[in-house]
Amino acid sequence: MMSPIPRFMPLPGTPPLVEMKGIAKYFPGVVANEDVDLTVMPGEIHALLGENGAGKSTLMNILTGIYQPDKGEMLIDGYAKSLASPLQAIAAGIGMVHQHFKLVQAFTVAENIHLGWAETPIGASAPVLEARTEVLARRFNLETRPSARVSELSTGEQQRVEILKVLARKARILILDEPTAVLTPAEARALFAALRAFVAEGHAVIFISHKLEEVLEISDRITVLRGGRKVATQDAADCTVKGLARMMVGRDIVLADMRARPQGAGPLAAMPVLALDKASTDGSGGAVALKDVTLAVRPGEILGIAGVAGNGQRELSQVLTGMRPLSGGQLLIDGQAVAKADARAFAKAGIGHIPEDRLKSGLAPALSVAANAVLREYDKPPVSARGMFSPRAALALARSIAEAAAVAIPDFAMPVRNLSGGNQQRLVARREMRIASRLLVAAYPSRGLDVGAINTMLRYIVELRDAGAAIILISEELEELLNLSDRIAVLHEGEVMGVLDNDHIDIERIGLMMGGQRQADIKAAV
Incomplete structure (x- = not known):
């Protein structure tokens, strides 16, 4: 067993690596930050918590030079510092991994890692860049494919490429915004080991996450924001999940088993609303992404999809919503085989889709909040009538959707990319639920949401189920699947390892299936 990494102990009088004093930032109609103090010491992992829209991202955008504060001052290593751009922040040793990726899609992993890096060898060939990337990946325990x-x-x-890109640049102050949202538990553990080694050298990490258990595991101190203001800074050892949740949202949050159907809920129907029969499809790189998948979901049922990230979940959600064609097998709606993939036709058939990547697949970032909110209904009354689009009706519908999603919008004309990630997620979810009269395919619907918003989101899904819709819930959070699903299917390398009824589920058995063992083989072994 490896010995624990010794903690870095700064000498008495050592100044903080980061000190933000009285920071304020205002946008039209919105107080994003007001009189916020944040102190981060050398050798510390400092968690930053708060509800969606609490001001965490704005505060970090100020620290990284993206925004300029309207009030307050910043000190780096004890010296006042004004960071006018992200380049100045990088030069000061501040690096951030954002929620939304900033990678060049057409470039390789190795090219993205070396792009704009002063240490990139001039004229280096692709094999050289890939070899350097492989060395970095091993060093930081972040598995990747350089080519x-x-x-x-x-x-x-x-996400791993984003993290590796920043770590490679030797940041002394590393800001991670929801870094484990798309990592497996094993990958998260490897990342935590890398972070502990990083701060043991006298560096610091600002860790933003809504996963309160992992915050308590990894952080030394925790600062909580609410409504743009600081609520408290406490030692992690003195905190509990329940206490942190209460500080974040101002009330107690109780997550309960939601499988029970209330009186008057629609009964489970016998005929599946959608089924896959030995369905296969290719991934973006040409390799098989799904192989001989057979699944069915009935009205009034929640079918959970478990599995480690990258095992075909994205392709499955795209097949189920008409975004990706099959290379083999069949997809059936109400028992009738669908001839071709057609996302528009699937939506008209009452199939909604909360995608894995809300900003890339669920929204048009440059368009207004209003335009994105009515995206699924722009050609229907009352938004459009007799071929004429009504901006007034569109705005009214957008306001209604935002209100149902509990998203405060200061200006419906502003680009939707200006909303916080959590508010984007809630807006997409409510928009899709409006059209999901038959089926909702929800891929990681609670990703990036705070504990209160997760509870609200899951209750929305349950209400849709109780109204008689079918739900396919794709999630990496087993607790979430167990609390909602009637049945759970397990994906591994694009194949279904088995489907389990959620009455007496063995967590160990699910783990074995996620690792590649088939349900029938596990039964035989038992």
Whole structure:
């Protein structure tokens, strides 16, 4: 067993690596930050918590030179510092991995790692860059494929490239925004080991996450924001999950088993609303992404899809919503085989889709909040009538969707990319639920949401189920699947290892199936 990494102990009088004093930032109609203090010491992993829209991203955008504060000052290593651009922040040793990836899709992993890096050898060949990337990946325990194009990678793989790119540049202050949202538990453990080694050298990490258990595991101190203001800074050892949740949202949050159907809920129907029969499809790189998948989901049922990220979940959700054609097998709606993939036709048939990557697949980032909110209904009354689009009706519908999603919008004309990631997620979810009269395919619907918003999101899904819709819930969170699903199918390398009824599920058995063992083989072994 490896000995634990010794903690870095700064000498008395050592100044903080980062000190933000009285920071304020205002946008039209919005107080993003007000009188926020944040102190980060050498050798520390400092967690930053808060609800979606609490001001975490704005505060970090100020620290990384993307925004300029309207009030307050910043000190780096004890000296006042004004960071006018991200380049100045990088020069000061501040690096950030954002929620939304900033990679060049057409470039390889190795090319993305070396792009704009002062240490990139001039005129280096692709094999040289790939070899250097492989060395970096081993050093930081972040498995990747140096020669693969980013467009061919799963969301989890792209996240690893982002993290590796920043770590390679020797940042002294590393900011991670939801870094484990798309990592497997094993990958998260490897990342945590890398972070502990990183701060043991006297560096610091600012760790933003909504996963409160992992925050308590990895952090030394925790700062909580609410409504753009600092609520508290406490030692992690003195905190609990329940206490942190209460500080974040201002009330107690109880996550319960939601499988029970209330009186009056629609009964399970016998005929599947959608089924796959030995369905196969190719991935973006040409390799088989799904192989002989047979699944069915009935009205009034939640079918959970478990599996480690990158095992065909994205391709499955695209097949189920008409975005990706089959290379073999059949897809049936109400027992009738579908001739071709057609996302528009699937939506008209009452199939909604909360995609894995909300900004890339669920929204048009440059368009307004209003335009994105009505994206699925722009050609229907009341938004459009007799071929004429009504901006007033579109705005009214957008306001209604935002209200149902509990998203405060200061200006519906602003680009949707200006919303926080969590608010984007909630807006997409409510928009898709409006059209999902038959089926909702929800891929990681709670990803990036705070604990209160997760509870609300899952209750929305349950209400849709109770109204008689079928739900396919794709998630890496086993607790989430167990609390909602009637049955759970396990994916491994694009194949279904088995489908389990959620009455007496053995967690160990699910783990074995996620690792590649088939349900029938496990039964035989038992």
